[in-house]
Amino acid sequence: MQRLAFLTYLTLCSVGLLPAQTSVSGTVRNTENSPLPGVSVQLKNHASGVISGPDGAFRLTVLTAYDTLVFTLLGFTPHELPLAGRTTLEVVLQEASDMLGEVVVVGFGTQEKQLLTGAIAAVGSEVFDNVSAPVFQRALQGQLPGVAITNGSGGPDAESILRIRGVGSISANNQPLIVIDGLTLTGLAGVESLGFLTNAYLGLNPGDIASVTVLKDAAATAIYGARASNGVVLITTKNGSFEQPPRINLNYYAGFSEISKRRELLNGQEYATLWNQAALNTGRDTIPGILYDTSAQPNTDWQDLILQRGFVQEFNAGISGGTAANRYYIGAAYRDEAGYLITTGIKRYSLRVNTEQRLSKRLRAGILLNPSHTVDRRTGNQWAGSPFGWAAWYYPNVEALDANGNFRREVVSTSNGYAGFAGNPGTVLKNRSIKTTTSQLLSSLFLNWSILEGLDFRTELGIESSQVQEFARWYALEGFSGSGWQLHQQLFNYNWTNLIRWRKHWQNRHRLELTVGAQISRENLEGSYISVSGFADDQLSYIGSAAQIDYKESWANDAAFAGFFTRANYSLKNRYLLGLSARYDGSSRFGRNRRFGFFPALSGGWIISEEDFFKVKAVNFLKIRSSIGLSGNSAISDFLARSQVSFEPVYNGQSGFRIVALENDLLGWEKCLQWNAGLEFSLWQDRLQGSLDYFIRDTKDLLLETPVPGTNGVTTLIQNTGAIRNQGFELSLEFAVLRRKHFSWEIRFNGATLKNRILELADNNGDGLDDDFVLNQRMLYRTGSPVGSFFLVKYAGVNPNNGDALFYDLTGNTTTVAPASNRQIVGKSLPGFTGGFSQSFRYRQFDLTAHFHFKTGHKLYLEEHALYNETNMSGTLNQLKTQLNAWTAENPNTDVPQARLFTVNGSQPSTRYLSKADFIRLNHLELGYRLAGTRRDHTNLRFYLAAQNLLTLTPFKGLDPDGEFYPSYSSALGAQRYNLPAARTYTLGLNANF
Amino acid sequence: MSTIHQRALLLAILACCMFGCSKFLDDPQSSTSLPVEAAFQNGQDLEEALTGVYDLCQDGHLYGRNFIVLPELIGGNAVFYGGGFFGLEYVSALNMTATDWYAENSWLTAYAAINQLNAVLAFLPGIRNSDAALSNSQANRIEGEALFLRGLLYFDLVRLFALPIGLNAGQQPGVPLMLNPVLKKEDFQFPEQASVVKVYEQINRDLAAALPLLPEYNSTGRPGQHAARAFLARMAFQEGRYSDAASYTEAMLSSAFDLTDSPQDFFTTEGNTEEIWTLPCSPEDPNGGLSTVFGLGGGNQTFATADYLQAQQEIISPAQQNALGQAGYTAVDLRTDTGYLVTHPLLVQDGVVGWRTNKFEQVQEESDDIPMVRFAEILLLRAEALARLQGSNTESVELLNRVRRRAIRVVDAGKQLVPGGAGFIEYKTGDFPDANSLIEAIIRERRIELAFEGNFFHDQMRLQRPVQGLGYDTCRLRLPIPQRELDVNPNLKQHSCYQ
Known part of the structure; x- marks a missing residue:
């Protein structure tokens, strides 16, 4: 706003006031060679200056031929040019793609932030640079209003769950579309084995990112049409500027990590005592040998044995700059992280070359290359068979180590003879080697042809290619010869985009930008998996050395998309x-006659503060805007519409097929109609800036996969039916509390409310009513309720007279049984309020930043407690210390039922295992010190000390409220089963720029 | 180039791109799946569909684990104290809930198989006419196998999910009967449970219709006529139709099947003479957990119950015991010998806690074949049927002795086989003054001979005898109707104890 005012000022007063010494003239153009009118051309350190004319030409007088000129224009990087004796200049201004205050990246282009009519949130590289995050999503947690990010698990390679403006789909994928430098990514670069999917963006170095823009409303997303209804995340990587001297940036940090919370489990003696009690309570103490001698039990803390102090280091080096004919960014990065689980860790090597060349006056070409190589030493992350899960339920009353201090490789039995198989939480890590290597190349190529003044044609080809190799070896254990597997996966995805852009300004009064384009893309994923057994020796690593093939599998995804799009932005007097x-x-995923969809959007804005009548002095910028439009979702399996039988079965050496789905050639797009109203403001000379949005996002014709009676041979039916509404407010504030020479204090806040409601569901049984359905036996989908409401029997505690678990029936009376017919809605899995805030202080050379993020209003179901660790010793599994409080005649007033061996007493699914999951977390704390005495502005040396995940305030009963067991695409979230809690990391870093 | 030309070129580029598109979207084709109508084109396709069903049968949710393990646990031959198959301890303790994972998966998998069989049966008549390469005998065999498998699946579903047919004349709810394929939304049904007797009528129709269509001896892993007779006999037993059972089994006595030399051989030798029908498994094509649940070192505490171990002791009658004692000999039952004579015991000790079956011991590879029906059972079925029809009779006694001679060895103190020692453990007609005493001896023999193969529970149900100390009609002996099914199908009824 200040800038606009200044421009106006200059326009009015730019008459040569100083004595003419030397006259300098020239033309200012943009990188597409179109003349730029309205550019402020100013003599450095002087008040004198002019504005370029409609043809981009300017002329001004300078004091000497060795002065420096400063060129500024809204939306372009300010450019300083020493005259060095020249009197005629050809100046090129760079669009300020990485200057977020000025211009934001939007779909297929950029736009001046102040002229935006859509709901867009963006962050710059500061969010990623000094934060120890293996993947970019983790650094984005709590940074953007309306963008809720949850960790799949705490391991470095775990998925992140992104939800932009709630959950719009029940059965199709809810993850947003992710586009990097114009290349639409598939999100398929991860690998699924060991019970979970690894993060598809592990190969992308967050340090390369210049900005992330999230497109939220229809005005912003509709140009991505049918893949945009979950929102679009645009990642722009770093680049240099034309005519910029080389700048080198070095950043290194190193530190350690630890588990943020451990489980409180029974020790050997406590376990034996509770076991005996449980056996006694069910009369099983008469089984010979079943009772433990509680005075002589070994004690193993399995968590102790599998946890370690993790280590992390990351090095980023980049050089950027440009001449009149090119610009470049060349970077290299290395990350080495050892997780807090022994033997696990990742190593990432990545390079980036972003460069752009002026080939001729009218032609520019560029290439962006990002090869990366990631080595993931992994293990199961979030299920009962994972080491962390296993450590939670495995016997504590056995000896873990042999005489040499190694994990025992034989069958280990408790003193009463209860045996596992050979293998334990320690051998699952130490006796196995699982190495996943991903080689990825992200590349794009573009050619830009300035056909006429203001008219450009651009063609862009982007390729995402990755190769995954996973080698796993399980070394021999008693009774098991060595086994292993090899997984190979190849991803190839290309986009080809052709754009015509036309920009026209009429005397700073009308501005029109028109984009017309076409895009095709094809994504192809092929993979195979072979598992083998019978290795002669543990030294042998590859499957060729095994005696036999145990299992084999292969998969292939293939999808094609084609779209034609247009966008027009018009502004009148920079205010309407x-x-x-x-x-x-169109998408290949749908039935032949349902392939194409049309997704329009309309938006408008009014910059009130530009009006002459607007005279509120404190408000220097005020804009209202609104949009309405349609976007779509096609994120279902590639061949759902066309395939019903699957060729996998094998029997006795013959191969066969199986019917897996019903005919559904009528399947088409899921459509999302979104209305948005927003307000943007800036007060007191930009001291307080912010925006407020309200949206109503209605998804209809859902790609709804409803459970159907399994007696029909299939368990689900997918069809276009049903509707969901998400609505909410989003607020974003930046407040510069103090700006003094030696001290500054800034506060940023963002928050979003979300109200989610199902408007319509399928009526499969034809009774005229929408059919409710329940997923995972507790997530209810019912018209009028939020997606994923918890539907459970209410736990009523323990009968003090006999230790029976009690439940409420629907009339509020207590009973000892928990039939499903007594289930009721007891909470929701979607947070109602999410966001984050940060405080930044600077005092002389010191700076301090604290960033918090929070989610509230939701609950999580602790499957790990329900199935394993809080079942008051109903099986052989180890229990949490809470279970020592089980009912006894001496301890009648408790909410833990009587321990009863091999008997369900209170471990039926109920609210006993449902926990509030609201939390606020100190995500990132960073203290920096900048060395004084640097010679030039951009030269500096800064040391910093940072901590991640230092503190969490939560009533949650599990380990980490910010985790999720079910896969990221699902709408039936809201559970944990042995998720690794997020690591707490402490790092010390050094950042040098020169 | 003039601007007009430039624009024209641009438009041409865009136009090319657009016209290419509809073709472009056709290009991706699945390489692992097909639409139904494309999958059922000819006789070979029907074979592949059947193979898909056999593969499901081999799955852990059906015969590869649950249909054998669950009745053994519920029936009280085996008890599960914990391990990798979480939740089996509740099945074992008759403490299941309606959300029981094992019951749900068995239900869903069985009906998936049934739907595919219905599709085979529905497409077969058309393909018989259209596919010249499909011979009549091959088409008959396909139809026979499909009918047989459907009958078999309903037989196991109704015995596990419903009350026994002997109760209330079978009028209580059985399981839903699905006899037509569901291939599109319009085919959908929300069926209620057919009565138990209706389900049995359907099983009888399917098996009886399958019998003449099947070859007498089918290829490996496939049921032939004798397998159909065996299951018809088993079903007749459940219904108390003993003369039918006697005639089905009579036809099998002269077949090529015979007992193996020792009880071990059946479990250690593939393709032996006793296999009437077995589902072959291999490391590449494993059973779905049968070996891991029962086997030693599979991480599951599945032990023989005290009740079963007691029953082993009663195999040699007191009179036989007496005679052996006087002669200074010992009778060793190879089925329960833990290493005195045999190198491959069928019962092994696990720690200090107990004993477990070793019939399925390939815990790493899960490659133990799945025994569906074997000749020893046929001998015992016929023996019991005749005893019920004729009272104490020589043929029944001889059939019973045939099984005992194979299983029990008489040795002297030096572990040497006693010549003619079989005489000590064979029964004589005179040992059985009435039908009942003979029948009891046969039932005792069945429990030991067929232990851990999924038999005992069903025997107790047909005999209306208690298991785990509970009356045979006890609700908790049934698998719960899966809650997911009740959630989506209001026409189903849950057993009272799971409501």
Whole structure:
């Protein structure tokens, strides 16, 4: 706003006031060679200056031919140019793609932030640079309003769950579309084995990122049409500027990590005592040998044995700059992280070359290359068979180590003879080697042809290619010869985009930007998996050395998309804004006659503060805007519409097929109609800036996969039916509390509310009513309720007279049984309020930043307690210390039922295992010190001390409220089963720029 | 180039891109799946569909684990104290809930198999006419196998999910009967449970219709006529139709099947003479957990119950015991010998806690074949049927002795086989003054001979005898109707104890 005012000022007063010494003239153009009118051309350190004319030409007088000129224009990087004796200049201004205050990246282009009519949130590289995050999503937690990010698990390679403006789909994927430098990524670069999917973006170095823009409303997303209804995340990587001297940036940090919370489990003696009690309570003490001698039990703390102090180091080096004919960024990065579980860790090597060349006056070309190589030493992350899960339920009353201090490789029995098989939580790590290597190349190529003044044609080809190799070896244990597997997966995805862009300004009064384009993309994933056994020796690593093949599998995904799109942005007098966009989009995933969909959007804005009548002095910028439009979702399996039988079965050496789905050639797009109203403001000379949005996002014709009676031979039916509404407010504030020479204090806040409600569901049984359905036996989908409401029997505690677990029936009376017919809605899995805030202080050379993020209003179901660790010793599994409080005649007033061996007493699914999951977490704390005495502005040396995940306030009963067991695409979230809690990391870093 | 030309070129580029698109979207084709109508084109396709069903049968949710393990646990031959198969301890303790994972998966998998069989049966008549390469005998065999498998699946479903047919004349709810394929939404049904007797009528129709269509001896892993007779006999037993059972089994006595030399051989030798029908498994094509649940070192505490171990002791009658004692000989039952004579015991000790079966011991590879029906059972079925029809009779006694001679060895103190020692453990007609005493001896023999193969529970149900100390009609002896099914199908009824 200040800038606009300044421009106006200059326009009015730019008459040569100083004595003419030397006259300098020239033309200012943009990188597409179009003349730029309205550029402020100013003599450095002087008040004198002019504005370029409609043809981009300027002329001004300078004091000497060795002065420096400063060129500034809204939306472009300010450019300083020493005259060095020249009197005529050809100046090129760089669009300020990485200057977020000025311009933001939008779909297929950039836009001046102040002229935006859509709901867009963006962050710059500061969010990623000094934060120890293996993947970019983790650094984004709590940074953007309306963008809720949850960790799949705490391991470095775990998935992240992104939800933009709630959950719009029940059965199709809810993850947003992710686009990097114009290349639409598939999200398929991860690998699924060991019970979970690894993060598809592990190969992407967060340090390469210049900005992340999240497109939220229809005005912003409709240009991505049919894949945009979950929102779009645009990642722009770092690049240099034309005519910029080389700048080198070095950043290194190193530190250690630890588990943020451990489980409180029974020790050997406590376990034996509770076991005996449980056996006695069910009369099983008469079984010979079943009771333990509690005075002589070994004691093993399995968590102790599998946890370690993790280590992390990351090095980023980059050089950026440019000449009149090119610009570049060349970077290299290395990350080495050892997790807090022994033997696990990742190593990532990545390079980046982003460069752009002026080939001729009208032609520019560029190439962006990002090869990376990631080695993931992994293990199961979030299930009962994972080491962390196993450590939680395995016998504590056995000896873990042999005489040499190694984990025992034979069958280990408790003193009463209860045996596992050979293998334990320690051998699952130490006796196995699982190495997943991903070689990825992200590349794009573009050619830009300035056909006429303001008219450009651009063609872009982007390729995502990755190769995954996973070698796993399980070394021999008693009774098991060595086994192993090899997984190979190849991903190839290309986008080809052709754009025509036309920009026209009429005397700073009308501005029109028109984009027309076409895009095709094809994604192809092929993989195979072979598992083998019978290795002669543990030294042998590869499957060729095994005696036999145990299992083999292969998979292939293939999808094609084609779309035609257009966008027009018009502004009148820089205060009345109008936007129009549309995309006609097709996908191979749908039935032949349902492939194409049309997704239009309309938006408008009014910059009130530009009006003459607006005279509120404190408000220097005020804009209202609104949008409405349609986007779609096609994120279902590639061949759902066309395939019903699957060729996997094998029997007795013959191969066969199996019917797995019903005919559904009528399947088409899931559509999302979204309305958005927003307000943007800036007060007191930008001291307080912010925005407020309200949205209503209605998804209809859901790609709804409803459970059907399994007696029909299939368990689900997918069809376009049903509707969901998400609505909420989003607030974003930046407040510069103090700005003094030696001290500054800034506060940023963002928060979003979410109200989610199902409007309509399928009526499969034809009774005229929407059919409710329940997923995972407790997540209810019912018209009028939020997606994923918890549907459980209410736990009523323990009968003090006999230790029976009690439950409420629907009339509120207590009973000892928990039939499903007594289930009721007891909470929701979607947070109602999410966001984050940060405080930044600077005092002389010191700076301090604290970033918090929070989610509230939701609950999580602790499957790990329900199935394993809080079942009051109903089986052989180890229990949490809480279970020592089980009912006894001496301890009648408790909420833990009587321990009863091999008997369900209170471990039926109920609210006993449902926990509030609200939390606020100190995500990132960083203290920096900048060395004084640097010679030039951009030269500096800064040391910093950072900590991640230092503190969490939560009533949650599990380990980490910010984790999720079910896969990221699902809408039936809200559970944990042995998720690794997020690591707490402490790092010391050094950042040098020169 | 003039601007007009430039624009024209641009438009041409865009136009090319657009016209290419509809074709472009056709290009991706699945390489692992097909639409139903494309999958059922000819006789070979029907074979592949059947193979898919056999593969499901081999799955852990059906015969590869649950249909054998669950009745053994519920029936009280075996007890599960914990391990990798979480939740089996509740099945074992008759403490299941309606959300029981084992019951749900068995239900869903069985009906998936049934739907595919229905599809085979529905497509077969058309393909018989259209596919010249499909011979009549091959088409008959396909139809026979499909009918047989459907009958078999309903037989196991109804015995596990419903009350026994002997109760209330079978009028209580059985399981839903699905006899037509569901291939599109319009085919959907929300069926209620057919009565137990209706389900049995359907099983009888399917098996009886399958019998003449099947070859007498089928290829490996496939049921032939004798397998159909065996299951018809088993079903007749459940219904108390003993003369039918006697005639089905009579036809099998002259077949090529015979007992193996020792009880071990059946479990250690593939393709032996006793296999009437077995589902072959291999490391590449494993059973779904049968070996891991029962086997030693599989991480599951599955032990023989005290009740079963007691029953082993009663195999040699007191009179036989007496005679052996006087002669200074010992009778060793190879089925329960833990290493005195045999190198491959069928019962092994696990720690200090107990004993477990060793019939399925390939815990790493899960490659133990799944025994569906074997000749020893046929001998015992016929023996009991005749005893019920004729009272104490020589043929029954001889059939019973045939099984005992194979299983029990008489040795002297030096572990040497006693010539003619079989005489000590064989029964004589005179040992059985009435039908009942003979029948009891046969039932005792069945429990030991067929232990851990999924038999005992069903025997107790047909005999209306208690298991785990509970009356045979006790609700908790049934698998719960899966809650997921009740959630989506209001026409189903849950057993009272799971409500």
